[in-house]
Amino acid sequence: xxxxxxxGDMLAYIILTIGVLIVAFPVWLTFVASxxxxxxxxxxxxxxxxxxxxxxxxxxxxxxxxxxxxxxxVVHMLLNSFIMAMAIALGKIFISVLSAYAxxxxxxxxxxxxxxxxxxxxxxxxEVRIFPTFKIVSDLNMLDTYQGLAIPLIxxxxxxxxxxxxxxxxxxxxxxxxxxxxxxPFKFFKDTLLPLSITTIAALFVIQFIYGWNQYLWPLxxxxxxSMQTIVIAIKKMIVTAxxxxxxxxxxxxxxxxxxxxxxxxxxxxxxxxxGLVETEK
Amino acid sequence: MAxxxxxxxxxxxxxxxxxxxxxxxxxxxxxxxxxVGPSGCGKSTLLRMVAGLETISSGEVAIGERVxxxxxxxxxxxxxxxxxxxxxxxxxxxDNMAYGLRNRxxxxxxxxxxxxxxxxxxxxxxxxxxxxxxxxxxQRQRVAMxxxxxxxxxxxxxxxxxxxxxxxxxxQMRVEIKKLxxxxxxxxxxxxxxxxxxxxxxxxxxVMNAGRVExxxxxxxxxxxxxxxxxxxxxxxxxxxxLPGLVDGHGIVALGDTVLQVHDLRxxxxxxxxxxxxxxxxxxxxxxxxxxxxxxxxxxxxxxLGATQLFHGKLAGQPFVMQAATGDVPAQEGRLWITVDPxxxxxxxxxxxxxxxxx
Numbered sequence: 001x002x003x004x005x006x007x008g009d010m011l012a013y014i015i016l017t018i019g020v021l022i023v024a025f026p027v028w029l030t031f032v033a034s035x036x037x038x039x040x041x042x043x044x045x046x047x048x049x050x051x052x053x054x055x056x057x058x059x060x061x062x063x064x065x066x067x068x069x070x071x072x073x074v075v076h077m078l079l080n081s082f083i084m085a086m087a088i089a090l091g092k093i094f095i096s097v098l099s100a101y102a103x104x105x106x107x108x109x110x111x112x113x114x115x116x117x118x119x120x121x122x123x124x125x126x127e128v129r130i131f132p133t134f135k136i137v138s139d140l141n142m143l144d145t146y147q148g149l150a151i152p153l154i155x156x157x158x159x160x161x162x163x164x165x166x167x168x169x170x171x172x173x174x175x176x177x178x179x180x181x182x183x184x185p186f187k188f189f190k191d192t193l194l195p196l197s198i199t200t201i202a203a204l205f206v207i208q209f210i211y212g213w214n215q216y217l218w219p220l221x222x223x224x225x226x227s228m229q230t231i232v233i234a235i236k237k238m239i240v241t242a243x244x245x246x247x248x249x250x251x252x253x254x255x256x257x258x259x260x261x262x263x264x265x266x267x268x269x270x271x272x273x274x275x276g277l278v279e280t281e282k
Numbered sequence: 283m284a285x286x287x288x289x290x291x292x293x294x295x296x297x298x299x300x301x302x303x304x305x306x307x308x309x310x311x312x313x314x315x316x317x318v319g320p321s322g323c324g325k326s327t328l329l330r331m332v333a334g335l336e337t338i339s340s341g342e343v344a345i346g347e348r349v350x351x352x353x354x355x356x357x358x359x360x361x362x363x364x365x366x367x368x369x370x371x372x373x374x375x376x377d378n379m380a381y382g383l384r385n386r387x388x389x390x391x392x393x394x395x396x397x398x399x400x401x402x403x404x405x406x407x408x409x410x411x412x413x414x415x416x417x418x419x420x421q422r423q424r425v426a427m428x429x430x431x432x433x434x435x436x437x438x439x440x441x442x443x444x445x446x447x448x449x450x451x452x453x454q455m456r457v458e459i460k461k462l463x464x465x466x467x468x469x470x471x472x473x474x475x476x477x478x479x480x481x482x483x484x485x486x487x488x489v490m491n492a493g494r495v496e497x498x499x500x501x502x503x504x505x506x507x508x509x510x511x512x513x514x515x516x517x518x519x520x521x522x523x524x525l526p527g528l529v530d531g532h533g534i535v536a537l538g539d540t541v542l543q544v545h546d547l548r549x550x551x552x553x554x555x556x557x558x559x560x561x562x563x564x565x566x567x568x569x570x571x572x573x574x575x576x577x578x579x580x581x582x583x584x585x586x587l588g589a590t591q592l593f594h595g596k597l598a599g600q601p602f603v604m605q606a607a608t609g610d611v612p613a614q615e616g617r618l619w620i621t622v623d624p625x626x627x628x629x630x631x632x633x634x635x636x637x638x639x640x641x
Contacts, residue, residue: 173368176335181382181429182356191381195372 027259034058034253041248053249061253066238072226074234074254080146081213081230082261087150088212089205096159096204097197101189103160104167105175115164122157126218134221148222149230153215159204166200167193202272210262231258284346284359284436285311286332286469291341293327293493301327303493304341309486312467314460316484318474320516324493326441329473333362333439345436356385361430362439366446367422369414369429375401376410379429393432400428403462420451427459431466438463440472444479456482477517481505489513507546507628511635514560514628520592522628525600527559535559535629538598540577543624546639557638560628563592563605566620576619579604584613593618 029048033041036051065071102108103115126133133152142148170193178188194201219230229237235258238251266273286309293302302324309315317325330336332343334355342349350358361382369378376397383393401407404424414422423443430438440459444452460483463470474480480487481501489496489504489512497509508514508522515521529551530536533544537559551557569576577597585592591613593604597620604620611618629638 171366171368173364173366174370176333176355177362177364177368177370177429179335179355180333180360180362182385183381187385192370192372 030252030255034249034256036249038245038247038249041252042245057249057253058257061250062257066247066250067244072229072234074231074257076227077229077231077234078257078261080149080228081232081258083146084149084215084219084230085209085212085261087146088153088215089208091150091154092156092159092208093201093204095154096157096163097194097201099160100163100167101193104164105185115160118157118160120157121155122161125156126152130217130221137222143222144225144228146228149219149228150212153212153218159208162200162204163197166197170196199272199275202269202275206265206269206273209265213258213262284469285309285313286315286437286471287342287344288328288332289342289344291328291331291343292339293324293331293336294339301493302331305490305495306341307486307488307495307498309469309471312469313486314463314470314472314484315486315488316472316474316480317488317490318477318480318516319490319496321475322492323490325473325475325490328490329439329441329471332437332471333360334358359436360439361433361435361437362441363423363426363430363443365442367414367426369422369425371414374411374413375406375417375425375428378414378425379432382429382433396432396434397428400431403431404428419447420455423447423455427462431462436469438468438470440470440474442474443472444474445476452479459483477519481517489516491516507637507639508560509637511558511560511630511637514630514637518562520563520603520605522560522562523597523600523602524630525559525561525598525602526632527557527629529553529555529557533624535627537577540575542575542577542622542627544627544629545624546627547629548638548640551638556632558630558632560630561622562626563603565622565626566604566606567622568606568611569619569621571617571619573619573621576621579618579620581615581618583615586613 032048032050033046034057035054036046037053037057040046040051061073062075063073065073099118103111103118137143137148137152140148142151174192175188178192183191214232215230216232216236219233220236223229223233231254235251235254238254239246288308289306291302291305292300294300305324305328307315317328319325327336331338332345332350334350334353338351342351344350345358345360370381373381379397379400380393383396388396397410398407401410404427406421406424406428409417409421409425414425417425423446426443443459444455447455456479459472472479472483474483480489484501486498487501487504488498491512497504497513504513505517508517511524515524525537527535527537527542529547530541531553532549533547534541535544535547535557536542542559566579571578579593579595579597579602581593581595583594585594586608589608590605591608591611593606593611595602595604595615604618630636631638
């Protein structure tokens with residue numbers, strides 16, 4: 001039986017390793033491509049080990065930009081993407097915590113109607129309402145601004161739902177104890193509800209930051225200036241060039257850079273994130 | 283310190299359900315009042331109305347001289363201990379106790395003094411820096427009481443505070459609550475469905491059923507002279523035996539072929555009126571079979587409780603339970619002849635359940 005288990009373990013590891021290789025190989029290839037010069041990448045005989053152009057390529061793309069389509073330095077686009085993703089993540093958390101608080105803890109007329117209206121927006125992502133949304137943003141003169149990038153994406157029901165479900169698991173006695181302890185609605189929210197929601201907030205933050213960072217269609221529509229471009233759009237623009245060679249090594253470097261912030265966010269928030277999804281401190 | 287007065291308090295929920303149907307009583311300053319009844323009898327609703335967590339549909343609740351119907355829970359000068367303790371899970375024990383005082387703007391050194399004193403009284407000093415979930419049920423219970431004590435309120439409200447504890451701890455905490463309440467002298471209202479807690483803790487017992495008060499009194503009186511069949515069967519363990527009978531003259535009821543003397547029986551009842559006769563399992567005496575007025579009791583099985591034994595069987599065709607100290611009665615199945623002291627026979631109206639006693 002011992003042999004059998006060892007065999008099973010080995011089989012599991014082999015399958016796991018194959019899986020990891022399949023997932024990791026394209027990422028490795030991207031990294032390798034970003035460390036060679038254009039000629040090596042294009043001629044079809046690129047080695048599978050990193051080349052000597054790492055610093056040159058990254059320095060060029062971060063602080064100078066490509067020579068053709070989009071000439072903005074990538075460090076600026078990273079900043080744009082970061083601002084947009086943060087605004088979306090934080091904005092969503094702010095709005096959904098408040099709306100869930102109202103829906104769960106206040107008794108006002110049409111409370112459930114309000115909740116269902118919020119709920120219905122789940123079925124109306126930006127892609128569905130793209131024309132009216134664009135019209136509104138453009139009428140408000142918010143094209144090529146951070147507000148225009150972030151605000152339409154903030155409105156969505158996912159966060160409200162998540163917090164509503166979480167708040168409903170908090171025992172009523174906690175609210176009642178707060179009332180007797182002299183805490184008003186705002187104090188209860190600040191002193192009890194928010195501290196208890198930390199892990200849920202962290203989980204939502206991770207999900208929404210990555211959602212915001214990966215946005216493609218909406219930023220493509222509302223940004224026209226290179227200076228407002230997000231990094232995801234920039235990669236696309238770098239690859240599709242009309243009358244020049246694609247600088248693959250630079251596009252690949254940009255892709256590597258675009259991957260880093262979400263990875264950092266996940267690593268930094270991992271423990272809180274998992275906690276927020278699986279357990280509650282009660 | 284204050285007395286609490288309830289006058290004709292009612293609670294009607296939005297759907298028209300009447301949870302509390304007009305309750306009036308008062309609790310003297312420093313008194314310990316226990317509301318007891320089966321679940322759904324309105325006792326918790328009543329307590330929550332005193333706390334201000336439920337609105338009062340009609341009637342008045344006064345704490346001291348002040349009618350508190352429209353006053354926020356925080357301003358009623360009460361403290362409440364919840365069944366599941368309702369401690370703030372993200373705060374340590376110290377902050378849990380200090381929170382209410384901080385919200386009131388009590389000076390820091392005063393808070394510190396009061397929290398440490400409460401911790402000392404309740405023996406939870408070593409845990410002040412810990413979180414509630416690191417404590418056992420009994421310790422959390424103490425913290426919940428500490429949170430009530432530090433406020434120095436006029437009234438303590440307890441909502442089934444011991445029902446989440448195991449049996450042994452429950453007995454221990456029961457004694458501690460009683461001692462603490464004596465020492466602090468704070469008027470208290472305590473809700474429970476456990477009749478042992480109700481009997482031992484209260485100096486005023488309020489038995490409730492279906493939104494109404496069935497009886498108010500000191501525990502011994504409620505036990506000795508239950509005002510209704512409901513109270514008779516609810517208070518006392520094992521519950522009182524209820525047997526159908528007939529009025530057979532002044533102070534006499536007939537149970538099957540035998541008659542029983544009753545001291546506390548109204549004189550104006552028509553003869554042959556059907557009644558219900560209540561006999562407590564612990565009031566039964568064994569006699570020899572030729573004694574006048576003895577009842578035949580067929581024992582079917584015996585439950586061993588250690589100090590006492592429960593004899594289950596049939597009397598006049600009805601299920602019947604007798605309790606006797608172990609060794610007093612031979613523990614064997616078969617026929618026994620029993621009788622009951624005329625002062626310990628309870629007679630109730632079968633229709634209304636009301637006690638048919640004198641006065």
